[in-house]
Amino acid sequence: MNVLGIESSCDDTAVAVVCDGRYVKSSIVASQVQEHKLYGGVVPEIASRRHIESIVQVTMQAINSAQISLSDIDAIAVTYTPGLIGSLLVGVNFAKSLSYALDLPLVPVHHLRSHVASNYISNENLEPPFLCLIVSGGHSHIVYVKSYTNFVVLGKTRDDSAGEVFDKVARRMGLDYPGGVHMDEIAELGDGGVFHFPHPKMQGLDYSFSGLKTAAVNLLHEYEQKGMSLPSSDFAASFRKTVVDCLLEKFKMAMDQSKCEKIAVCGGVSANRLLRRKLKELCDSRSLKLYMPELKYCGDNAAMVGSQGYYEFLSGNIAKLSLNAFSNKPIESKS
Ligand code: KG4
Ligand code: ZN
Secondary structure (H helix, E strand, O other): OEEEEEEOOOOEEEEEEEEOOOEEEEEEEEEOHHHHHOOOOOOHHHHHHHHHHHHHHHHHHHHHHOOOOHHHOOEEEEEEEOOOHHHHHHHHHHHHHHHHHHOOOEEEEEHHHHHHHHHHHHOOOOOOOEEEEEEOOOOEEEEEEEEOOEEEEEEEEOOOOHHHHHHHHHHHOOOOOOHHHHHHHHHOOOOOOOOOOOOOOOOOOOEOOHHHHHHHHHHHHHHHHOOOOOOHHHHHHHHHHHHHHHHHHHHHHHHHHHOOOEEEEEOHHHHOHHHHHHHHHHHHHOOOEEEOOOHHHOOOOOHHHHHHHHHHHHOOOOEOOOOOOOOOOOOOOOO
16 A cells, blocks of 8 residues: 655655555655754744745655656545644645545644654564654653554653754754754764763653753853853763763653563654664663664654554544644644
């Protein structure tokens, strides 16, 4: 079954063709990062306008590079939540038009569910249940993936996400948007033991990153005010180490509680080199099997939408043509 996946929740216009949820026939991503970089972050109105300009061309490219025609598509899957509303509306409306014109089922896909599904593409043997750490630009969740379409949130951030604090602190350091990846690069050259940041103490499995962000920004400010030169690599390495330690502290607790033997990670921040290394060490030390998406499927893409869309379709999650977009909905909810 060929599913056409469409993703436009933030600043990437992406379309992919995925067969039976696992085999990626094509995956095209048109990134807008060069334009948003000029403003230090995503400008929502510009994002919507770029989606509307490029979505038809990106779709045709996805169809062509899959070497199929529109008549070979069996369902249209689209990200309908969460994200920037103006961006989501472009993808949802386009998917509805295609579904109507081609008389194909319209499958609504939750963005975080699709990040989880990036693991099905990269790891053909992975099947639920498993424990997953979802770390994207907007979310930090610990989720028990009971089945392909049944999710139990065990913990999540009460304020900023890990991706958000990477981006905000990186921006304050003068690094380009999106800062997480640049901070990760320079952190590889530094010593993570030079600066010490506070570890937030939250009850249970929830996270909190905003205090850590404020502490880092205050330190940068102090260096600036005193005219001292910042050892950027050491600062980045120390900050990255603190974020990763915080993420893993709660995730370890979730591993103990859930007793899952399969562990996964996903979302843009799952590309972080230190997080990947430490997760591997952690899972090896406990003889647990770790599943990670390939780097090209960590960030936003439509292959993961096509994959999750297949499983949503099998579970009967088909939307009406009145489907709307929502800036936020919990991962547990159906459309
Ligand atoms: O999942 P994603 O592509 O978009 C959202 O759904 O939000 O995640 C984007 C986030 C950004 O905050 C970006 O800085 C972060 O992922 N990111 C990284 C790395 N690569 C991307 N953060 C830390 N280290 C990286 N290597
Ligand atoms: Zn994402």
